[in-house]
Amino acid sequence: MRASDYTIIVDLPEDGQSLLVHGYTGAFDVVQPQVAEFLREMCAPDTRFDAPSTISPDSLATLQHRGYLTDMTPAQEQTHVLRLAEILQKRHRRQSPSFLVIPPTTATCAALIAMRSFSGATAAPGWRHA
Secondary structure, eight states, rough: OOTTTTTTEEEETTOOEEEEEEEOOOOOOOHHHHHHHHHHTEEEEEOOOSSOSSOOOHHHHHHHTSSSSESSSHHHHHHHHHHHHHHHHHHHHOOOOOOOOOOOHHHHHHHHHHHHHTOOOOOOOOOOOO
């Protein structure tokens, strides 16, 4: 078992906790410092988990289940991610096109005018500066 190459660890300013984010599972968790430290140690190149751990067996199981720890080699994990990307891309191609329509409001109009004023651009046709 080793740390996934797609594990991101961010130290949080309050309480010394850390945020874990996993790139392809979408998992994110706030963890205690000892869990973050364990993962940092596991992220060192060629480090594999073989010895008794400084964290509980339940924590180990959770880290593996959420993708932070993996039994895949780096090459296998990269192949797995590429396969996931291909599946998502095929699914996206089969879907009908979708659009997000945001109706204009006073706030969006004011923001557009402010952006144009800041950039020095002239107002778009149908728009006037306030």
